[in-house]
Amino acid sequence: MSTSAYHKLGERCRDIALYNSTSALLGWDQETCLPGKGVAYRAEQCAFMKGRAHHLFCAPEVGGWISECEQVEGGEDPVRLANVRDWRWSYDRATKLPGELVERSERVRAHAMSAWAKAREENNFTEFQPHLESIIDINRQKAECYGYRDNPYDALLEEYERGASTAGIAKLFGELKPQLCEIGAAAARRSETVSSELLSGHYPREAQSGFNEKVARAFGFDFDAGRIDTAVHPFCSGLAPGDTRLTTRYDEKDFCSSLYGVLHETGHGLYEQGLPAEHHGTPAGNSVSLGIHESQSRLWENHVGRQPAFWQHWFPVASQAFQPLVARQPDEVIAFTTKSRPSLIRVEADEATYDLHIILRFEIERELISGDLAVADLPEAWNARFEEFFGIKVPSDTEGCLQDIHWSMGALGYFPTYTIGNLAAAQLFASANAQIPGLANELSAGNYESLLGWLRSNIHERGGELLPADLIRAATGEDLSPGYHLQHLRDRYLSTA
Amino acid sequence: MSTSAYHKLGERCRDIALYNSTSALLGWDQETCLPGKGVAYRAEQCAFMKGRAHHLFCAPEVGGWISECEQVEGGEDPVRLANVRDWRWSYDRATKLPGELVERSERVRAHAMSAWAKAREENNFTEFQPHLESIIDINRQKAECYGYRDNPYDALLEEYERGASTAGIAKLFGELKPQLCEIGAAAARRSETVSSELLSGHYPREAQSGFNEKVARAFGFDFDAGRIDTAVHPFCSGLAPGDTRLTTRYDEKDFCSSLYGVLHETGHGLYEQGLPAEHHGTPAGNSVSLGIHESQSRLWENHVGRQPAFWQHWFPVASQAFQPLVARQPDEVIAFTTKSRPSLIRVEADEATYDLHIILRFEIERELISGDLAVADLPEAWNARFEEFFGIKVPSDTEGCLQDIHWSMGALGYFPTYTIGNLAAAQLFASANAQIPGLANELSAGNYESLLGWLRSNIHERGGELLPADLIRAATGEDLSPGYHLQHLRDRYLSTA
Numbered sequence: 001m002s003t004s005a006y007h008k009l010g011e012r013c014r015d016i017a018l019y020n021s022t023s024a025l026l027g028w029d030q031e032t033c034l035p036g037k038g039v040a041y042r043a044e045q046c047a048f049m050k051g052r053a054h055h056l057f058c059a060p061e062v063g064g065w066i067s068e069c070e071q072v073e074g075g076e077d078p079v080r081l082a083n084v085r086d087w088r089w090s091y092d093r094a095t096k097l098p099g100e101l102v103e104r105s106e107r108v109r110a111h112a113m114s115a116w117a118k119a120r121e122e123n124n125f126t127e128f129q130p131h132l133e134s135i136i137d138i139n140r141q142k143a144e145c146y147g148y149r150d151n152p153y154d155a156l157l158e159e160y161e162r163g164a165s166t167a168g169i170a171k172l173f174g175e176l177k178p179q180l181c182e183i184g185a186a187a188a189r190r191s192e193t194v195s196s197e198l199l200s201g202h203y204p205r206e207a208q209s210g211f212n213e214k215v216a217r218a219f220g221f222d223f224d225a226g227r228i229d230t231a232v233h234p235f236c237s238g239l240a241p242g243d244t245r246l247t248t249r250y251d252e253k254d255f256c257s258s259l260y261g262v263l264h265e266t267g268h269g270l271y272e273q274g275l276p277a278e279h280h281g282t283p284a285g286n287s288v289s290l291g292i293h294e295s296q297s298r299l300w301e302n303h304v305g306r307q308p309a310f311w312q313h314w315f316p317v318a319s320q321a322f323q324p325l326v327a328r329q330p331d332e333v334i335a336f337t338t339k340s341r342p343s344l345i346r347v348e349a350d351e352a353t354y355d356l357h358i359i360l361r362f363e364i365e366r367e368l369i370s371g372d373l374a375v376a377d378l379p380e381a382w383n384a385r386f387e388e389f390f391g392i393k394v395p396s397d398t399e400g401c402l403q404d405i406h407w408s409m410g411a412l413g414y415f416p417t418y419t420i421g422n423l424a425a426a427q428l429f430a431s432a433n434a435q436i437p438g439l440a441n442e443l444s445a446g447n448y449e450s451l452l453g454w455l456r457s458n459i460h461e462r463g464g465e466l467l468p469a470d471l472i473r474a475a476t477g478e479d480l481s482p483g484y485h486l487q488h489l490r491d492r493y494l495s496t497a
Numbered sequence: 498m499s500t501s502a503y504h505k506l507g508e509r510c511r512d513i514a515l516y517n518s519t520s521a522l523l524g525w526d527q528e529t530c531l532p533g534k535g536v537a538y539r540a541e542q543c544a545f546m547k548g549r550a551h552h553l554f555c556a557p558e559v560g561g562w563i564s565e566c567e568q569v570e571g572g573e574d575p576v577r578l579a580n581v582r583d584w585r586w587s588y589d590r591a592t593k594l595p596g597e598l599v600e601r602s603e604r605v606r607a608h609a610m611s612a613w614a615k616a617r618e619e620n621n622f623t624e625f626q627p628h629l630e631s632i633i634d635i636n637r638q639k640a641e642c643y644g645y646r647d648n649p650y651d652a653l654l655e656e657y658e659r660g661a662s663t664a665g666i667a668k669l670f671g672e673l674k675p676q677l678c679e680i681g682a683a684a685a686r687r688s689e690t691v692s693s694e695l696l697s698g699h700y701p702r703e704a705q706s707g708f709n710e711k712v713a714r715a716f717g718f719d720f721d722a723g724r725i726d727t728a729v730h731p732f733c734s735g736l737a738p739g740d741t742r743l744t745t746r747y748d749e750k751d752f753c754s755s756l757y758g759v760l761h762e763t764g765h766g767l768y769e770q771g772l773p774a775e776h777h778g779t780p781a782g783n784s785v786s787l788g789i790h791e792s793q794s795r796l797w798e799n800h801v802g803r804q805p806a807f808w809q810h811w812f813p814v815a816s817q818a819f820q821p822l823v824a825r826q827p828d829e830v831i832a833f834t835t836k837s838r839p840s841l842i843r844v845e846a847d848e849a850t851y852d853l854h855i856i857l858r859f860e861i862e863r864e865l866i867s868g869d870l871a872v873a874d875l876p877e878a879w880n881a882r883f884e885e886f887f888g889i890k891v892p893s894d895t896e897g898c899l900q901d902i903h904w905s906m907g908a909l910g911y912f913p914t915y916t917i918g919n920l921a922a923a924q925l926f927a928s929a930n931a932q933i934p935g936l937a938n939e940l941s942a943g944n945y946e947s948l949l950g951w952l953r954s955n956i957h958e959r960g961g962e963l964l965p966a967d968l969i970r971a972a973t974g975e976d977l978s979p980g981y982h983l984q985h986l987r988d989r990y991l992s993t994a
């Protein structure tokens with residue numbers, strides 16, 4: 001009976017995955033290829049495909065099949081246990097929201113996104129304010145529907161990071177914040193001697209894409225199962241088994257911008273390419289959380305790509321590809337790519353200051369949801385806190401509380417996953433270093449097989465089998481903690497190498 | 498009651514169009530972007546989307562709604578009349594085939610296509626023979642299910658060209674054949690003096706794509722609602738309203754190959770961009786037939802793009818783009834692009850010989866379906882007839898009866914649409930010339946607006962309102978006939994200009 005229910009759930013997931021993977025292609029194509037006049041119809045295609053998938057998953061029979069699976073004892077297969085656990089969680093969550101709220105949420109979101117784009121362009125917060133008020137209100141209602149232990153924000157966090165709690169994040173961030181402030185200040189002082197013109201010159205786009213691909217291939221990205229294209233907003237999309245696509249954008253004055261973008265997306269892409277394809281479409285075959293996904297991108301971008309060993313190996317290749325590097329030394333590139341200074345925009349922030357941007361957002365989100373901060377007071381609160389964190393005045397809301405798209409999309413609780421990713425990257429990289437003899441030498445020689453192999457077996461191939469916190473514990477032997485990340489930043493920015 | 502049924506059909510068509518347009522993107526992406534390892538899952542996505550669309554259309558309630566619509570009298574709206582007429586036709590056809598036959602057909606087709614590719618590569622007809630036998634057999638069974646008046650081949654033809662009949666095609670082709678043989682022989686004699694090395698040189702890909710786009714834009718192709726990409730097999734895909742995509746391939750030794758490919762696909766693309774978007778998804782909003790579609794591509798490729806006026810206008814632009822043309826004269830380019838000689842391969846054939854390739858296939862297809870020709874005797878029959886038509890011996894089946902993919906896909910009755918397209922192109926262009934004062938001067942000046950406007954109102958904007966033969970009659974005042982095409986070929990190849 002229950003084998004049959006489990007089988008039916010598998011079949012249903014197969015159909016849902018066909019919709020979802022097709023939606024992902026519609027989305028990828030929209031960012032890379034779609035002509036302007038095709039946008040309106042594309043929105044209908046996306047809504048239709050997502051609607052069909054949602055309808056298939058929320059059907060009453062699905063709830064019945066999950067219950068049947070739960071009633072069977074002695075199922076020890078970890079894949080099956082994970083699938084049933086996650087189906088239950090997702091099904092309850094999806095069916096807890098009244099249809100009216102889902103529809104209202106989608107409507108509000110669609111208007112909020114265009115209002116946000118306009119408000120940001122015109123530096124006019126009041127344009128966005130009523131939309132953000134609706135979004136906060138809807139998120140509070142959603143949290144009440146989902147339910148939570150301590151804090152409505154818990155229910156929102158879990159949308160992006162299963163098992164995360166407001167208290168847990170607050171504790172991690174509380175430990176991080178004072179030390180990050182100290183590291184950031186010291187890193188900025190040390191970086192003053194590194195000219196931002198150090199590597200200036202012309203870096204042709206073709207040369208950049210050639211070099212980027214060489215590095216991505218060396219990291220292990222399989223170009224027979226993926227590709228790199230150009231898009232305004234860089235992203236990685238694991239469209240389907242055997243089809244993982246990265247995007248980047250090029251600045252011909254600065255090859256680092258595209259290179260580190262590609263290394264970051266390659267980290268995401270390696271995770272997607274390493275997921276267990278035999279479980280595709282079921283929770284066990286999915287990436288486990290946004291935080292863990294981000295740990296993979298940060299690990300390859302920062303722990304591999306910004307370490308001196310990286311440039312010791314790649315500098316000769318880069319200086320063949322890029323004429324302006326011929327007159328430079330590897331040490332100069334290393335100094336340039338680890339330069340730090342406080343800055344206004346999160347997506348342009350360096351490693352030493354990035355997490356402060358996240359902590360600021362986390363604090364503000366919590367207060368917006370709890371009602372301690374009124375939306376009308378957001379710009380003032382943002383600016384005051386920004387000056388407290390970074391010591392710089394925010395010149396405009398466009399460069400302040402209007403800079404990110406997330407809130408306009410209705411996503412509250414998303415930002416913390418970026419810092420969870422940073423912490424996890426450092427902790428995983430430290431474990432890999434401890435467990436793989438001679439890893440440092442391999443990385444200096446441009447050999448990434450052992451590192452990728454370790455990530456494959458400890459993270460990628462485990463798919464959604466464990467909850468994120470358990471996955472970190474299984475891979476590193478410890479709970480997620482800020483120590484490794486802080487040590488990494490100290491080594492990189494404060495040591496006197 | 499029936500307004501409601503008509504409305505329900507419209508809604509159903511909207512959903513079906515969402516599936517079909519998404520399938521089209523899956524197909525486009527497969528030809529242009531998809532990494533090799535993504536092919537297997539892509540096949541599942543395509544099958545799923547097509548299956549969903551088929552299921553929605555063949556549902557019993559659809560038949561009921563169509564009947565309700567038919568029972569209402571006095572509906573004079575031509576769009577509604579056309580929709581109900583075509584829904585009935587498509588529904589009956591789709592539901593006349595037993596499920597078992599549809600499944601068997603798909604299975605046979607999948608195997609036949611890979612067997613054909615292997616047989617063609619290895620010049621081994623016997624590898625393909627049993628598959629073709631099954632395909633002929635299935636096509637005969639389908640014809641019996643569909644029903645026909647005189648000839649089972651009628652039922653197959655109609656799959657691609659509504660209203661076409663074996664007798665009608667045989668009559669047209671019977672008139673064409675002797676005159677084509679005469680024109681082809683004379684054209685070849687005249688072309689002997691034109692060296693195939695005349696324009697030899699290096700034509701960089703970027704320069705080609707730039708020039709191609711300039712011409713396509715001048716013809717009226719809207720790049721805000723479309724794009725041109727690279728693919729192994731050139732095609733045009735009208736993916737969705739506001740999203741029409743062409744593909745081409747480049748030969749850096751010969752700019753004409755890509756240019757005329759793009760002009761051809763631009764003709765298809767202009768048709769797609771000109772369809773009445775308000776009827777998208779219903780028969781009234783669709784292109785009317787393969788033959789009419791082909792008439793648009795041939796018209797722009799041959800009647801516009803290969804006429805002397807084209808090069809009088811574009812030669813200066815081309816010689817700026819392409820270094821090897823600097824030393825040449827417009828007349829030389831004109832002579833080169835209208836060179837003719839009998840050749841083995843249909844897709845490489847010139848205008849003067851192309852239709853003979855089609856007539857040969859039409860004759861052979863009819864005999865295969867009627868049983869007058871056994872599949873085992875196909876190579877011999879092909880080769881004998883080819884020598885009779887073209888005066889050249891076929892050196893291998895790869896260059897003979899195995900050259901085209903169509904039969905392996907199960908498509909019998911498709912080939913005649915190419916020549917219908919040629920005839921219609923000539924007849925439409927003659928009408929446009931007669932109806933638009935000063936058209937020749939406009940074309941010489943590179944001004945294509947009047948011509949496109951005429952095609953828009955006489956063909957594109959009418960969508961599927963009329964059956965193909967009625968559409969030609971409405972646009973030109975006459976039934977489709979071979980006279981205009983023959984006159985065009987005589988003017989081009991036999992006149993002593």
